[in-house]
Amino acid sequence: MDLWYQRSAIELVHQLRAREVSSEEITAACLQRIAEVNPSLHAFVQVFERSAMRQARKLDKRLKRADAKDLPLFAGVPTGIKDIDFVRFSFTRFGSRYARFLWSPVDNAVTRLFREAGFVLVGKLATSEFAIMPITETDIHPPCRNPWNPGHTPGGSSGGSASAVAAGLLPIAHASDGGGSIRIPAAFCHLYGLKPSRGLMPNFYKAYDPFGLSTVNSVAHDVADSAMLLDALVRRRYDPASPPEDSFLAKSRQAPKPLRIRFCWNAPMGEVAPEVQDAVRHVARILEGLGHHVEASEMETGSIDEFLPTWSRQAANLPVLLDSMLQPPLRWLRQEGRKYSKKDAWAQAEVLEKRVLDWFGDVDIWLTPTVSETSPPVGYWRGMDGKEAFDSVIPMGVFTAIFNISGQPAANIPYGLSKEGLPFGVQIVAQRGRDDLVLAVSQQLEDALSWTDRRSPFYRSSNAEVVE
Secondary structure (H helix, E strand, C coil): CCCHHHCCHHHHHHHHHCCCCCHHHHHHHHHHHHHHHHHHHCCEEEECHHHHHHHHHHHHHHHHHCCHHHCCCCCCCEEEEECCCCCCCEECCCCCHHHCCCEECCCCHHHHHHHHCCCEEEEEECCCHHHCCCCCCCCCCCCCCECCECCECCCCCCHHHHHHHHCCCCCEEEEEECCCCCHHHHHHHCCEEEECCCCCCCCCCCCCCCCCCCEEEEEECCHHHHHHHHHHHCCCCCCCCCCCCCCHHHHHCCCCCCCEEEECCCCCCCCCCHHHHHHHHHHHHHHHHCCCEEEECCCCCCCHHHHHHHHHHHHHCCCCCCHHHCCHHHHHHHHHHCCCCHHHHHHHHHHHHHHHHHHHCCCCEEEEECCCCCCCECCCCCCCCHHHHHHHHHHHHCCCHHHHHHCCCEEEEEEEECCCCCEEEEEEEECCCCHHHHHHHHHHHHHHHCHHHCCCCCHHHHCCCCCC
């Protein structure tokens, strides 16, 4: 089982159901790999060794006696939970000194969904402070690092999730996205990451995100794993060997009819790296070669001042009593957020949503960069004041945050590596509610780009093949 992590989550599912391997064996191997690799990357902030092994043994018993269609979709597969969601009998620190002693006796709704999906929860994954910044460097543990180059960040706020999957510590990991927190780490770590449509699932974070910017899914190596997890999150059960036609997994495998696609490669704020521009144009040519109607267009212009009321008001909503215990970017953002009433911030969110949807038009898919640049160095923002630090990360979210405002499904497509060996990606976006279309086009691009053949240096340290 030393190479268990070279298999996708779905491959592990099939092996578990065929009794070719046990969950106990996979979980033990997973925990051993975390012990060996995590000290270099700090993807996990807490590991549940004993409880994970207990879960695995219980799931092995279910796997022996249950019919395939009655089992949870991911029964016996290990994963981790981002450290913004409560896992019973563990800490949930939100990446913050303020919450470093917060202990929960119960799971929250997100964790319950992952348990219902059959996952073995092996630990908590690093996040930025209260999941606000697109880098994962907190004051309560060492910075989370990118398996492609540990001198660089894996992004955020789902940085621990992306680092763990890219390094082969997990086959798939829980992630959430309120402004790009799935797609940005996926782009920086050469992973597939889909932000689902608003309304597909309940608003799990409504207490401080009444606008519904945030949603839940995963980071993974391939489209199929992400699609089947989406089925699990909407509480579907079936035999993975024969998924029903209306499942996300089945729809991801169905080639879509010719689509109307627009693409752009220039940012409304800042510059886009030439390699990223070339990648967008190359993917556009691939889609055209697949029979889709593709045309170049311009992205909607805007400014951070228009987005700031909504985002900062969300930060101000966080249940924090002592701002002095927060990092400078979040402290500054909360101060800004208090300048706006909830009513005004909501009204601005509605204005921006309409503008994005009007710009998107009636096309099926938009293709954009995911992030303008590759991953920045770890610690580059240290020493900046709050506003400077926040301004420094704005370019990372230019292409992602607008689709949190509009509630549309959007995914990072892992494209390749820069001259410096750092990953970057392109983003595809569909109309709200067409998550199935994003998955289907993503699968077409996975087949065309063969991105799953490319692995990080940490991943290939156990003899995984790398395709440059």
